[in-house]
Amino acid sequence: MLKSALKATLLFALIAVTAYLAFYYAPIEKSMGVIQKIFYLHISCAFSAFVAFGTCFYANLRYVFTRAPKSDWLAVSAAEVGLAFISVVLITGPIWAHPVWGIWWTWDARLTLTFVLGLLYVSYLLLRSMIEEPDKRALFSALFGIFAFLDVPLVYFSIRWWRTQHPQPVILGGPGSGLEPRMRVSYLLMWGALTGLLILLLSARYKLEALRASVDDLRREAEVR
Amino acid sequence: MKNLDSVLAAYLAGWAIFFVYYISVAQRMSTLREEIERLKAQLTKGR
Numbered sequence: 001m002l003k004s005a006l007k008a009t010l011l012f013a014l015i016a017v018t019a020y021l022a023f024y025y026a027p028i029e030k031s032m033g034v035i036q037k038i039f040y041l042h043i044s045c046a047f048s049a050f051v052a053f054g055t056c057f058y059a060n061l062r063y064v065f066t067r068a069p070k071s072d073w074l075a076v077s078a079a080e081v082g083l084a085f086i087s088v089v090l091i092t093g094p095i096w097a098h099p100v101w102g103i104w105w106t107w108d109a110r111l112t113l114t115f116v117l118g119l120l121y122v123s124y125l126l127l128r129s130m131i132e133e134p135d136k137r138a139l140f141s142a143l144f145g146i147f148a149f150l151d152v153p154l155v156y157f158s159i160r161w162w163r164t165q166h167p168q169p170v171i172l173g174g175p176g177s178g179l180e181p182r183m184r185v186s187y188l189l190m191w192g193a194l195t196g197l198l199i200l201l202l203s204a205r206y207k208l209e210a211l212r213a214s215v216d217d218l219r220r221e222a223e224v225r
Numbered sequence: 226m227k228n229l230d231s232v233l234a235a236y237l238a239g240w241a242i243f244f245v246y247y248i249s250v251a252q253r254m255s256t257l258r259e260e261i262e263r264l265k266a267q268l269t270k271g272r
Contacts, residue, residue: 008247019236035228038235045239084246091242092235099228197243204250211257218264225271 004204011196018190026186038096044191045088046114048198050152052082053121055202057149060142072138073209075145076128081201083121085194090118101165109158110166117155120148134216 022040029036059075062068093111094104105111124145131137159166170179179187 015240023232033228034226034232037232041236041239081246084242088239088242091238095231095235095238099231201243201247201250204247204254208250208254208257211254211261215257215260215264218261218268222264222267222271225268 008200011193011200015190015193015197018186018193021186022190026183027180029183032100035096035099038092040187040190042089042092042096043187044194045085045092047191048194049082049085049089049117050156051195052078052085052198052202053117053149053152056082056121056145057152060145060149063138063142064146067135067138069134069138069213072142073206073213075142076125077202077205077209079121079124079145080205081198083118083125084201085198086114086118086121089114106165108164108166109162110155110164113151113155113158117148117151120151124148 018040022037026037026040028034029039056075056078059071059078063071063075093114097106098104124141127144128137128141131140158164159168178184
């Protein structure tokens with residue numbers, strides 16, 4: 001318990017350092033000004049959410065083929081953690097958009113698909129809460145989770161495929177895109193710190209699922225007696 | 226600096242979400258650990 005508290009404290013300190021870099025080391029962007037500093041958190045959280053949903057997709061596929069309960073534990077853990085990250089994206093996006101676009105929200109392809117992505121994983125967790133029988137719950141939610149992941153590539157490519165209010169990609173965006181070197185360092189460190197946070201949250205949430213399984217086993221044992 | 230309050234609001238909201246989520250996971254784990262102890266004690270008594 002003390003070890004995990006120490007890990008969490010160290011990680012939060014690292015995140016604070018990367019936030020400091022984003023504010024003071026990275027230069028202020030010319031056209032948007034200081035509001036562009038939201039970029040470091042917003043984009044890092046979006047990529048971390050994709051990693052979490054990708055993990056959920058992998059675990060769901062694995063469950064369908066192996067029926068191993070541990071795959072189901074990993075899938076639900078990754079879905080919940082991914083939802084936390086995508087919530088940050090959906091909150092920081094409008095805060096960034098308002099001074100730049102003059103509106104909080106618009107139903108363009110990127111924003112709508114990101115919102116739908118959040119809703120799909122809320123539905124995934126709701127579906128799990130509605131099915132009592134563990135094997136049925138794991139299988140149905142795995143199938144739904146595989147379907148839900150289809151939205152991730154749509155979100156990623158939406159700004160490449162369609163004209164959107166959302167800006168064109170600056171990372172992996174092809175010729176003419178890219179970041180100023182200090183901005184790149186700040187962004188990569190922030191993403192690294194948030195990936196650490198993703199691993200910490202995922203491992204804590206997985207342990208929670210393992211404890212839940214132990215409780216179920218003990219309850220069954222108590223009922224048999 | 227213009228819009229600095231919006232930047233701070235965005236970062237605070239982000240950290241708050243992660244912090245609250247981490248606390249919620251820790252609380253749920255603590256409840257389950259207590260439940261495990263209770264069930265183990267109940268099973269030991271039944272022997």
